[in-house]
Amino acid sequence: MSSNMIPASEGNHPCFYSASRKRFGRIHLPVAPSCNIQCAYCHQDHDCLHENRPGVTSGVISPGEALDRLEKALVKMPFISVAGIAGPGDAFCEPELTLETFERIRRKGLKIALCVSSNGLNVLDHIPSLMELKVHFVTVTINTIDPGIGTMLYKKVKTPHGTILGGEAAQLLIDKQIETVSALKAAHFTVKVNSVIVPGVNDHHIPFLAKRMQGLGVDLMNLIPLIPLRGTSMAGFNPPPPAEIKKLRKLAGQYVPQMRHCQRCRSDASGMLDLKCQNNYA
Ligand code: SF4
Ligand code: SF4
Secondary structure, eight states: OOTTOOOGGGOOOTTTOGGGTTTOEEEEOOOBOOOSEEETTOOSSSSOTTTSOTTOOOOOOOHHHHHHHHHHHHHHOTTEEEEEEOOBSOTTTSHHHHHHHHHHHHHTTOOOEEEEEEOSTTOGGGHHHHHHTTEEEEEEEOOOSOHHHHHHHEEEEEETTEEEEHHHHHHHHHHHHHHHHHHHHHTTOEEEEEEEEOTTTTGGGHHHHHHHHHHHTOOEEEEEEOOOOTTSTTTTSOOOOHHHHHHHHHHHTTTSOBOOOOOOOOTTOEESOOGGGOOSOO
């Protein structure tokens, strides 16, 4: 078995494997306080919209508190099979917090799969650590691979040398995302790509994006309808109607299997995915 291939005992992720969602749960540990990009549809005073519902602000906890929370949750909910970090900011804006949380969990010897979500800007250098820590599941949000579309979706990107804007920012982010997904698949991670669907901006581009993701070996795609937030430059946009999402999932599904049961959980969610709240976009 290659170094980062998932053991069968940890293949029970309720999000990546739809068949597992009625038997296994997940916990999100909100240790990631800040973000290294600015999406046009986000105003960063709540959870990252790529995995989470807007308007629900989670308290950030330390890696030590995260381990404590996980241990208590496992006593109450032994069906939890995966612990993930998905906000409230980006998990690799301050990567030391994410990695320390995973290190503490592994040092404790807890039998649980690990999962992380990111915009992909700053993951690449940390792939060896993720392998060492046996983090098998990674989600990268990729809304486009066209920098022209990217300039409408991303307002700025922070780099070690300063903040960049416009086409330069979009191109850098897209290059990092593609490089990251490619490296993750080469290292046998199970990779999901989330894409926020913004009507009139990237909806027409989704089949092309899915085809490219298939070429990279992506395991699963999750098309997420835009939630237009007050105070953002996309406040006046209409969210895509359910029929449009359904159509896009069908088109993208020709290339990459589609997730249809995402609940857009908050960054401190725990327990089973709530099937009662299942969206009607499937
Ligand atoms: Fe907001 Fe998430 Fe985008 Fe960061 S990556 S700007 S937290 S939606
Ligand atoms: Fe799973 Fe979606 Fe919830 Fe993330 S937001 S834990 S992918 S159901």
